[in-house]
Amino acid sequence: GRRREGSPDSPGRRAKIEYHTTTAQWVLRDQQHNHSVSSSLRDSHSSGGGNSCSGSPLHTNLSPHKPNLLRPLSPRSRQLQWKSMSSVLYRASGSPICCVAPDGKDGTKHTHPSFDLFPHAPKHVLGGVSSSVELGALSEVHKHLRGVGGPASGGAGAGLPFFAIRKAAPLEKRPWPERDEAEFARGKEGLKTLGLDPLTFSPEVLLHLLLEIFEELDLPRKLALPTQKLQRFILAVHSRMTPNPYHNFFHVFDVTQTVYALALRSGLLASLTDMERFALITAAMCHDLEHPGFSNMALAKTHNPGNTQFRHDASLEKHHSLRAFELMVDHDVDLLSGLNTNTYYAFRTLVVNVILSTDMSRHKSYLERAVAAKEYHESTLHLSWHDSSLAMEGARAEAARKDQRRDNAELGMQLLMKCADISNVVKPFPVAAKWAVRITDEFFSQGDLEREGGLDVTANCDRNKQTRVGLQKGFIDFCTSPFFEAVEGLYPALKEDFAVMGVNRERWDAYTDERLLEEVGDYTKGR
Numbered sequence: 001g002r003r004r005e006g007s008p009d010s011p012g013r014r015a016k017i018e019y020h021t022t023t024a025q026w027v028l029r030d031q032q033h034n035h036s037v038s039s040s041l042r043d044s045h046s047s048g049g050g051n052s053c054s055g056s057p058l059h060t061n062l063s064p065h066k067p068n069l070l071r072p073l074s075p076r077s078r079q080l081q082w083k084s085m086s087s088v089l090y091r092a093s094g095s096p097i098c099c100v101a102p103d104g105k106d107g108t109k110h111t112h113p114s115f116d117l118f119p120h121a122p123k124h125v126l127g128g129v130s131s132s133v134e135l136g137a138l139s140e141v142h143k144h145l146r147g148v149g150g151p152a153s154g155g156a157g158a159g160l161p162f163f164a165i166r167k168a169a170p171l172e173k174r175p176w177p178e179r180d181e182a183e184f185a186r187g188k189e190g191l192k193t194l195g196l197d198p199l200t201f202s203p204e205v206l207l208h209l210l211l212e213i214f215e216e217l218d219l220p221r222k223l224a225l226p227t228q229k230l231q232r233f234i235l236a237v238h239s240r241m242t243p244n245p246y247h248n249f250f251h252v253f254d255v256t257q258t259v260y261a262l263a264l265r266s267g268l269l270a271s272l273t274d275m276e277r278f279a280l281i282t283a284a285m286c287h288d289l290e291h292p293g294f295s296n297m298a299l300a301k302t303h304n305p306g307n308t309q310f311r312h313d314a315s316l317e318k319h320h321s322l323r324a325f326e327l328m329v330d331h332d333v334d335l336l337s338g339l340n341t342n343t344y345y346a347f348r349t350l351v352v353n354v355i356l357s358t359d360m361s362r363h364k365s366y367l368e369r370a371v372a373a374k375e376y377h378e379s380t381l382h383l384s385w386h387d388s389s390l391a392m393e394g395a396r397a398e399a400a401r402k403d404q405r406r407d408n409a410e411l412g413m414q415l416l417m418k419c420a421d422i423s424n425v426v427k428p429f430p431v432a433a434k435w436a437v438r439i440t441d442e443f444f445s446q447g448d449l450e451r452e453g454g455l456d457v458t459a460n461c462d463r464n465k466q467t468r469v470g471l472q473k474g475f476i477d478f479c480t481s482p483f484f485e486a487v488e489g490l491y492p493a494l495k496e497d498f499a500v501m502g503v504n505r506e507r508w509d510a511y512t513d514e515r516l517l518e519e520v521g522d523y524t525k526g527r
Helices: 075-089 140-146 181-189 203-216 227-240 249-266 274-286 296-301 315-329 341-356 360-377 394-421 429-452 468-490 492-498 500-508 513-524
Strands: 015-020 025-030 035-040 059-061
Touching (some): 181 203, 203 227, 203 274, 227 315, 249 274, 249 394, 249 492, 296 429, 360 394, 394 468, 429 468, 429 500, 468 492
Antiparallel strands (some): 015 025, 025 035
């Protein structure tokens, strides 16, 4: 019955995963070989104005005597590997968490000094309620806001805390839908433009158009991605999107198609490797997975300060990243089974960094980086960039050029991803108007719940103080206009596309909320 010392489950070979909060680094240590693989998300924040956020490639220190690290992992091994890291990532920092016992009644509570929310969390977790608060003392609205099961919450996991429950619902196996050739042809015509309106298509047609993006990039052939796996992945993403007015599957398609068009029209796509193209499209598809229809700020209001490690720090974006790779490594999808370990880590880091760039709290940081890139590198983020400081010779020069190309490509992907995520302002006005009503519907719904729950109402979510048209004009003036101008300086080819924003801004001056709702009508109610 003895376990051989070299077996994978023996004490000598057991991997130890640690999280260093001071360096924000993951370290996976093999105790027998003293081998480490570390990756840094480099999302630290500078103290003197603006956030400093730059994604970094994964740095590895692979021992030469471990050749198996270069072999593809089995789907089960990859799934366990990701879940083990995400379990530490989403741990509650050793603070007590009040929760409902799985077999207890409302009002029953217990605490765990180092309660791990993953992977075996109770079905109901009261993320923000102090241990001195009885569940029965909460109103139905408070229960909804805090994610407690009940009539107002719609069951476990509903409400603002949202990602307190680690385990996602099992994937629903669905057949790939038949293609409507006429509608597909109509959508394909606008796939490389910014004029495509996904709200005029059925979800089934949009599924086929997403697959078409992968096929136009020739990724199934170049990366040996079976079409059936891509289909299962696209269906899985569709099934994970909630029917919010704005953050729904239509928005996911809109961002994915827009970033594809922007990358193509700007010239960035030509500078990316096939794996980087795959990462960009995948990140766009997964950037809002399971979005609850509330902002990070609203989620933070409903949690005790010490209960979640990600308070005020891209909680939603990190949740989207977690769910993205859960889907990709799920045995029913198994999208990444052909990647070796090094490629998988690099791909995962790139996808996570691109998704994290959509956090609006980092908007100022990316604006500053875009301006700095313009100043230091003239006019483009392409491979043709030349830095005189790299005037070296030999292997050192080649390695430096590769690092520069990779960093430029990642920054370009992040900037265009941010543009795509807020691209409603550069769409034709009839399309922009539809999205304007949808996003303000979602904002005002959040504000109403915050008010009913006794929370401070987020400024742009207060229907008593804001107007739909006013929010659009302010968003263009103070957020999108400076950012798109900076990106345009890096990608002059986008000047004509971005000029639509100025035209839309002038048209908003002639609108009131009443006129906007009259023209758009009830079509903007979420599907």
